[in-house]
Amino acid sequence: xxxxxxxxxxxxxxxxxxxxxxxxxxxxxxxxxxxxxxxxxxxxxxxxxxxxxxxxxxxxxxxxxxxxxxxxxxxxxxxxxxxxxxxxxxxxxxxxxxxxxxxxxxxxxxxxxxxxxxxxxxxxxxxxxxxxxxxxxxxxxxxxxxxxxxxxxxxxxxxxxxxxxxxxxxxxxxxxxxxxxxxxxxxxxxxxxxxxxxxxxxxxxxxxxxxxxxxxxxxxxxxxxxxxxxxxxxxxxxxxxxxxxxxxxxxxxxxxxxxxxxxxxxxxxxxxxxxxxxxxxxxxxxxxxxxxxxxxxxxxxxxxxxxxxxxx
Numbered sequence: 430x431x432x433x434x435x436x437x438x439x440x441x442x443x444x445x446x447x448x449x450x451x452x453x454x455x456x457x458x459x460x461x462x463x464x465x466x467x468x469x470x471x472x473x474x475x476x477x478x479x480x481x482x483x484x485x486x487x488x489x490x491x492x493x494x495x496x497x498x499x500x501x502x503x504x505x506x507x508x509x510x511x512x513x514x515x516x517x518x519x520x521x522x523x524x525x526x527x528x529x530x531x532x533x534x535x536x537x538x539x540x541x542x543x544x545x546x547x548x549x550x551x552x553x554x555x556x557x558x559x560x561x562x563x564x565x566x567x568x569x570x571x572x573x574x575x576x577x578x579x580x581x582x583x584x585x586x587x588x589x590x591x592x593x594x595x596x597x598x599x600x601x602x603x604x605x606x607x608x609x610x611x612x613x614x615x616x617x618x619x620x621x622x623x624x625x626x627x628x629x630x631x632x633x634x635x636x637x638x639x640x641x642x643x644x645x646x647x648x649x650x651x652x653x654x655x656x657x658x659x660x661x662x663x664x665x666x667x668x669x670x671x672x673x674x675x676x677x678x679x680x681x682x683x684x685x686x687x688x689x690x691x692x693x694x695x696x697x698x699x700x701x702x703x704x705x706x707x708x709x710x711x712x713x714x715x716x717x718x719x720x721x722x723x724x725x726x727x728x729x730x731x732x733x734x735x736x737x738x739x740x741x
Contacts, residue, residue: 432482436498437489441518447471447498448519451478451488456528459535459719460487462519466540466565467507467633468607470497472626476700477539477562480708486715487529491519497628503601505630507637509545509566509644516549520556533557533719537711539699540670541566541641543660544678548646551653558718560659560711563670563698567647567678573638575671585638592635602636647678654683659714661707665694687714 434451449471461481463474474490481488493512495501516536524531535558538546543561550556566572574582592603650658662675672690679688689710693703 437522439518439522441494441515444494445500446491446494446515446518447500448489448491448522449475449478450526451482451490452528453482453485453487455485456487457530458485458487458528459533459715460489460523460526460529461535461537461715462516462523462546463488463490464493464512464516464536464538464542464546465490466542468629468631469539469542470626470629472497472628476704477537477708480712481537481715484712484716486719487523487526489519489523491515492628497626503634505604505633505637507607507633508640509541509548509569510640512542512545513549513552516546516556517553520553524555532724535559535715535719537562537715539563544644544646547650547653547658547678550656551646551649554656556656558657558715559653560661560714561675562661562707562711563663563667564660564675564678565670566641566644567650567674569641569644572671572674573642575674576668588635589639596636602634604632605635605638606631607633647681650678650682655685657714657718658682658686659710660686660688661698661710662688662690663694663697664690664692665697667695669695685718 432451432453434449437448437450438445439448440446463478465471465474471490471492478488478490492499493507493515495504495506520534523529523534534555536546536550536556537560538544539562543564544566547559547561550559573585577585596602660675660679662672663670664672676688679686691698691703691706697703698707
């Protein structure tokens, strides 16, 4: 058999999400849900998916609600807490597929998709393993304050106050671009993404920023254990995926956990030169905890018959 893929749809609390399902040569197999950053769509995840499929995993790369090929209005409503729900719905979908070993499902996310994946695993014990690559947002308020500075955050809050009045009057939020900063390595990223992936739009609702401000998975990550966590962080110059943000969240997580800091900049774990290295670490982690680790076996409740047998 050869690897194959199909475009699928699955329900997520009343709205259908789109996904690309990649199947390895041999099934049933352990499975992974892949979540993207705010400036990507599911088609961009194919770069990462092929590493996992080649290693024998079923892979579901999803578009969150209101993004890419998924349903949902208004478009670009970028709410992390809903994306957590979409990860969990993807787990439910995978458990219906005959190609999947339903008790061996892991989560992988890049950038803010990584912290979304981690929070999904905190809430959902069906997720048996998590890998976070190039993590960014662990405390949304702190993250935006560091990214924008004190004056920038105050200006943003003024805009959000104005947008609230707009929403109160019209029911609609203003629309803004995802990326407004001009780091030389990513300033052309939105245009390139739109060229490569026609379903991508560099646009979201302004009220999405309020939801990012209150998104703080760092304050829940200590509840992830004993689900294994691998965090692969950028050690080079990177204004978006801040190393000390990753270290702060990692310090709060319980065991088993592992932090790998690779010496690459903002795009180093997306397109290279660190992609192969990062994906090798992710594959090894999933292989260890989804394929080689024994499943938890519940102790049966003793019956009169078993008690009598033990006494004999």
